[in-house]
Amino acid sequence: MDSLESLTRQIKGAKELNTIxxxxxxxxxxxxxxxxxxxxxxxxxxxxxxxxxxxxxxxxxxxxxxxxxxxxxxxxxxxxxxxxxxxxxxxxxxxxxxxxxxxxxxxxxxxxxxxxxxxxxxxxxxxxxxxxxxxxxxxxxxxxxxxxxxxxxxxxxxxxxxxxxxxxxxxxxxxxxxxxxxxxxxxxxxxxxxxxxxxxxxxxxxxxxxxxxxxxxxxxxxxxxxxxxxxxxxxxxxxxxxxxxxxxxxxAMQRAEKNIEELLDNIGHTYHRLRQSSIDEELFDVIAGFTALKKEKK
Known part of the structure; x- marks a missing residue:
């Protein structure tokens, strides 16, 4: 599975290619x-x-x-x-x-x-x-x-x-x-x-x-x-x-531009989904840690 860093590089490369x-x-x-x-x-x-x-x-x-x-x-x-x-x-x-x-x-x-x-x-x-x-x-x-x-x-x-x-x-x-x-x-x-x-x-x-x-x-x-x-x-x-x-x-360039835009759209959705999943995991860790500390205090 692609990481956030890998997806970031792909998005950057696709944008540079789109400029060309x-x-x-x-x-x-x-x-x-x-x-x-x-x-x-x-x-x-x-x-x-x-x-x-x-x-x-x-x-x-x-x-x-x-x-x-x-x-x-x-x-x-x-x-x-x-x-x-x-x-x-x-x-x-x-x-x-x-x-x-x-x-x-x-x-x-x-x-x-x-x-x-x-x-x-x-x-x-x-x-x-x-x-x-x-x-x-x-x-x-x-x-x-x-x-x-x-x-x-x-x-x-x-x-x-x-x-x-x-x-x-x-x-x-x-x-x-x-x-x-x-x-x-x-x-x-x-x-x-x-x-x-x-x-x-x-x-x-x-x-x-x-x-x-x-x-x-x-x-x-x-x-x-x-x-x-x-x-x-x-x-x-x-x-x-x-x-x-x-x-x-x-x-040919019009077709390439359309394909790159579709690729950017797909990579962007994957990037945001993976980023949201990472944020959710961090929130769950924080909540789990807070719950554990609360139990210890009681």
């Missing part, structure tokens, strides 16, 4: 706000870049923006790269586990040479346990200001591989928010832009009545548009993943 949980809960809430603002600010820019690409492709009458893809499709074996956005820190529930299972299931149907790039230190371990080989790892940004550096590093590697003909297709895997407090896994084709992408983006309406025109060097224009599209898509994916991670952590 509340701090992490507040930090997660603050991070969610900045990532949501970043996603909102990207929407208009992403739409403008997509409109520019659609206008260019329609102008030249192509279904895909890069004619090199037709040549690469003739390769005996297709090379595929999966870029997976996970997390560095824990206390995120099933955030990394669900994503890893989704990646493993999706890639099991892919044919050809496969490369896996990961962002965050936890996903590579899970993917390795599932029998997948991670070929490149990137550090997850710890703030919104460091996201640009990460995206720049991925773009440099992507462009180098594309120019050398090492990889044919790139896919993004990440968690994204579907409603407040909930997220789900998503697979997105990053590059090359295919006919499905053109059909989806072809539904975008040009904001004015004037038809767009291509001015200047069209080769430079398309390469700049593609680079901007890749940058903003990767940036948007990263911020969505970070927002989902912090929502998952916030939910």
């Amino acid at each position: 949980v509340r701090t992490m809960k507040a930090m997660a809430g603050a991070n969610i706000g900045q990532y949501e603002m970043a996603m909102e600010s990207l929407d208009d820019y992403w739409t403008n870049v997509s409109l520019g690409l659609v206008a260019y492709l329609k102008h030249i009458g192509l279904g895909t923006p890069d004619t090199k893809q037709k040549t690469k499709n003739n390769k005996a074996e297709k090379s595929i790269c999966a870029i997976v956005f996970g997390s560095d820190q824990g206390f995120v529930g099933q955030f990394n586990d669900a994503l890893s299972e989704y990646v493993s299931k999706s890639l099991s149907t892919q044919e050809g040479k496969l490369e896996i790039w990961t962002v965050g230190v936890r996903v590579p371990l899970l993917l390795t346990d599932m029998g997948l080989t991670v070929t490149k790892q990137f550090n997850l940004p710890n703030s919104i200001n460091a996201t640009t550096t990460l995206i720049g590093s991925i773009l440099v590697q992507l462009e180098e591989n594309w120019e050398n003909g090492n990889l044919d297709e790139y896919y993004l895997f990440h968690n994204h928010l579907v409603k407040e407090g909930a997220y789900q896994q998503e697979k997105l084709r990053l590059f090359p832009l295919d006919e499905k992408w053109l059909q989806d983006k072809g539904q975008l309406k040009w904001p004015t009545q004037k038809l767009p025109e291509i001015i200047g060097d069209s080769d430079k224009l398309i390469h700049r548009l593609i680079r901007e599209f890749l940058f903003v898509t990767l940036y948007k994916t990263c911020t969505e993943s970070l927002a989902s991670e912090n929502f998952s952590r916030l939910n």
